[in-house]
Amino acid sequence: MFLRHIPFLKAVLLHSITAYGGPQGHLAMMMKTFVYQRKDVTEQELMEYNAFCQLLPGASSSQTLTLIGYKRGGVMLAIVTLLIWITPACLMMGSLSFLLQYFDKRALQTDIFKYVQPMAVGFLAFGSVKAFRISINSLATFVIMIVAMFAAFYLKSPWTFPALIILGGIVSNFSNKRIPDISDKPKKIQWGNIWLFVVIFVLAGFLSEYARSHEWITRRPFNLFENFYRFGSLVFGGGDILIAMMLEQYVTRTKSNYMSAEELLTGAGIMRALPGPTFSISAYVGGMAMRNLGMGYQFLGCILAPIAIFLPSLLLVLFFFPIWHNLKKYVVIYRALEGINSVVVGIMWAATLILFFAIPVTWYNLLIMFTTLALLLFSRLPSPFIVIACLLMGWLL
Numbered sequence: 001m002f003l004r005h006i007p008f009l010k011a012v013l014l015h016s017i018t019a020y021g022g023p024q025g026h027l028a029m030m031m032k033t034f035v036y037q038r039k040d041v042t043e044q045e046l047m048e049y050n051a052f053c054q055l056l057p058g059a060s061s062s063q064t065l066t067l068i069g070y071k072r073g074g075v076m077l078a079i080v081t082l083l084i085w086i087t088p089a090c091l092m093m094g095s096l097s098f099l100l101q102y103f104d105k106r107a108l109q110t111d112i113f114k115y116v117q118p119m120a121v122g123f124l125a126f127g128s129v130k131a132f133r134i135s136i137n138s139l140a141t142f143v144i145m146i147v148a149m150f151a152a153f154y155l156k157s158p159w160t161f162p163a164l165i166i167l168g169g170i171v172s173n174f175s176n177k178r179i180p181d182i183s184d185k186p187k188k189i190q191w192g193n194i195w196l197f198v199v200i201f202v203l204a205g206f207l208s209e210y211a212r213s214h215e216w217i218t219r220r221p222f223n224l225f226e227n228f229y230r231f232g233s234l235v236f237g238g239g240d241i242l243i244a245m246m247l248e249q250y251v252t253r254t255k256s257n258y259m260s261a262e263e264l265l266t267g268a269g270i271m272r273a274l275p276g277p278t279f280s281i282s283a284y285v286g287g288m289a290m291r292n293l294g295m296g297y298q299f300l301g302c303i304l305a306p307i308a309i310f311l312p313s314l315l316l317v318l319f320f321f322p323i324w325h326n327l328k329k330y331v332v333i334y335r336a337l338e339g340i341n342s343v344v345v346g347i348m349w350a351a352t353l354i355l356f357f358a359i360p361v362t363w364y365n366l367l368i369m370f371t372t373l374a375l376l377l378f379s380r381l382p383s384p385f386i387v388i389a390c391l392l393m394g395w396l397l
Contacts, residue, residue: 002080005073011038012065012084018384019061019275021120024351026061026277028127032376032383034068041068043134051340052324054161054347058232058313059279062086066317075190075318086310089276090283094302096270097287098295100263115390116273117355118365122372124352129377131348135341144168144339148346153353162236164343172339173332187322197233197315204229204308224289224301228282228308233316242278242309243268246285259288275387282309 002009015033019026027050034040041049046064053063062085069081136142148164208226211219227249235242243264250258267284274280286305290297327333359365368390375381 002073002077005077008038008040008069008072008077009080009084012069012081013088014384015065016085016088016276018387020116020387021123021355022272022278022351023059023061024127024348025120025123025355027064027348028123028130029383030061030065030068031127031130032123037380037382040072043130045071047131047134047341047344048337051165051337051344052321053317054165054344056313056316056320057234057236058316059277059310062277062279062310063313063317066314067321070318070321078318079314082310082314086277086280086306089271089274089280090302090306092274092276093267093271093280094283094287094299094306096267097284097291097298097302100266100288115365115368115394116387117359118368119372119386119390121352121355121359122369122376123383124348124355125369125373126376128345128348128352129373131341131345135338135345140172140174141338141342144171144342145346145349148343149349149353152347152350161347164347165340168339168343169336170339172337172342173335187325189322189326190319193315193319197312197319200229200311200315201233220290220293220297221300221304224286225304225308228286228305229312231282232279232309232312243281246281250285250289258292259285263288279309280306282306 011033015029019029021028027046031043031046035043035046046068049064049067050060053060053067056063062082065085066078066082070078132145136145148168151164152160204222204226208219208222211222216222231242231245235245247261247264251261251264264285267281267288271278271281271284282305283302286301286303287298288301289305290301324333328337356369372386372390375386376383
């Protein structure tokens with residue numbers, strides 16, 4: 001069954017080692033690769049998937065890519081797609097937990113990534129321009145986009161994104177847009193996914209507390225799995241909120257001195273310079289939290305933490321997406337999509353501005369931004385070549 005999906009899975013692997021810029025940057029690269037080059041999904045489908053995933057806790061860009069795999073080949077291909085997407089970044093971040101002690105911290109501030117951030121701004125701008133053309137088609141959607149852009153730029157609460165999406169859906173319901181007569185077969189709801197999610201959540205919490213209270217020698221893996229499964233089940237707002245939660249859990253609260261704030265922030269900084277999902281930092285923190293138990297436990301932590309944090313994202317998106325799909329036949333949900341997509345465009349523009357103001361405004365950074373944007377808009381050059389070119393420039397110049 002997977003043979004006919006090998007070209008798609010190769011594209012996912014290439015995407016996993018070249019996707020920079022966080023969730024919104026990943027969306028722009030998905031648009032280039034899976035919409036315009038491969039045509040696995042349409043522009044409207046990708047925007048809908050991303051908007052839907054913003055309503056759920058967990059890793060939104062990973063959930064969006066999972067849905068692309070789900071659309072192509074069902075649940076099994078969705079799982080394989082997610083595994084291929086997260087593996088390279090998790091391998092790199094997990095390895096860092098072993099290698100960090102051998103590195104001079106200043107040596108990690110290598111210039112090879114210095115052109116990656118302006119390149120990521122170009123990708124974000126490309127995604128924003130394309131999404132604007134797709135979703136902004138009236139004064140109402142334009143106003144929703146502007147409000148969402150300013151709110152996402154200035155309000156840093158983890159509840160900002162889901163609140164904006166819900167408000168956008170409410171506002172767009174005042175339109176008189178009618179549902180087209182399209183016969184769409186209802187999707188079967190996989191109730192097993194939500195039951196599995198709840199059972200694992202309860203069981204992980206029980207075993208973690210039982211192992212702690214009874215002082216099991218092997219309690220640390222149980223505690224680690226419970227912590228990261230809880231993070232993946234509850235976190236909204238992406239990698240920045242996750243880092244804050246891990247800082248509180250493993251630096252502020254713990255008396256065992258699992259890791260220092262400097263070590264956590266070093267990992268967070270390197271994670272931003274690497275391609276792939278931002279939640280891959282879980283592999284680094286999992287390894288660091290287990291390192292004082294020996295290399296075997298440290299290796300286990302590098303594997304256990306990513307599994308725990310991405311598993312609830314997978315279960316939730318596969319359970320709720322058929323429900324979302326079936327609800328679209330109702331006019332309230334159908335009209336809400338227009339506002340939700342407008343909010344997503346506003347969030348993309350906000351992410352573009354945030355990253356733009358976060359880097360030095362120099363002539364070469366501006367040149368890389370606009371060159372990246374022009375290549376994406378007006379050429380057929382595959383995204384990975386742009387990434388490789390920027391990495392080579394950082395290494396050579």
